[in-house]
Amino acid sequence: MRKPHEDLREAVLAEAGRLLEVEGARALSARRLAAAAGCSVGTLYNIFEHLDGVVRAVNRETMKRLAAALAEADPGEGAGRAARLEALGQGYLAYGVANPARWELLFRYRLDTPAEALPAELSTLLALLRSVAGPGPSDEALIALWAAVHGVVELAVARRLPNAAEGAEGRMIALVIEAGIRGLAAEGFGRDP
Amino acid sequence: MRKPHEDLREAVLAEAGRLLEVEGARALSARRLAAAAGCSVGTLYNIFEHLDGVVRAVNRETMKRLAAALAEADPGEGAGRAARLEALGQGYLAYGVANPARWELLFRYRLDTPAEALPAELSTLLALLRSVAGPGPSDEALIALWAAVHGVVELAVARRLPNAAEGAEGRMIALVIEAGIRGLAAEGFGRDP
């Protein structure tokens, strides 16, 4: 019932995760992956066609983990919508800072095959955002809020913030979320639970 | 008066820019650069020590161009501060979309030497932002606004926006800037010309 290589496929992905965490995104090469998983490069290419495929699979897993981390950070429906959004933003920052290699693969890896660069699991995140914001705000506004928060995290993870902002990432997230909430309010943020 | 290699150095940087624009960031390799500039790889390494050095030099030039593009987009002191900020945001987006290879080198290239990843010329941009926003807002708030806008542009350039946001980048920039202005207002945005 299960495809021939499925065990090996999972072993490869597990080793990919290990390599990423221990040695960073640079270490994720076909040869090292094959060696770590105990097969030859040729077999790796039988399973994945291109290295892009490994990255995409890792990214799907990363998205699941990110969604889980955000669900964890979410104080839940008991808390106010504003507090929940703030918590989600801080959770997004925390996940990125804690997993720079996965973050890099997810957002900075150059995928040659143009097919959706972000895994479809992104919709899970947007759905969570939607459930917190209520049905009022447009998709565009929600995605803009995500992108704004993402900008802070991306610059923080890539170590591209000016010195003046060092250590202020959390406060900057709070500022962006606060402003975003005011912007969303004009679109009916929080109406209709 | 001029250092021994300065002519060659400039030739290399000019060819680097050409390679970037014509063939993208992948084409910027030591061998291709040396061939294009008419010298050997060894000489390239005499001038730049590492390829990182070439990237850093290109990034300084990119920052200058970006600053010039923003100065061009700025309607000037005659316009309102809000209109100016909006124009700067749209200019930032336009530059990124028009120069994806330079953008990639500036914000996504993995620099091994940790020295400030962003060229010091970034301060020019922040100074422009400061001059438009007035002395009220804190550095943190201004950098947060920049980061928020940056997030939209980065996701757009990296083609990592969900389909729902395709073609809506300009409107998303407008949303982020509007919300940012409201946030900055609390910090005295626009007081004291």
Add this chain to the structure above:
DNA sequence: TCCTCCTCTTGAACGCCGTTCAAATTCAGT
């Protein structure tokens, strides 16, 4: 048992990469 046929695996090979360095070249000063 042996022989076929088909699938899966292997690792050497290709052309690229960043980087190094011994040797060749260049050239100013004598």
Add this chain to the structure above:
DNA sequence: ACTGAATTTGAACGGCGTTCAAGAGGAGGA
């Protein structure tokens, strides 16, 4: 013309993604 220092060269090293001819393995029939 010669010397000595500075500069340039390109082959070499180890690593990369990717391909593919050759080999290994096993299922089914004789």
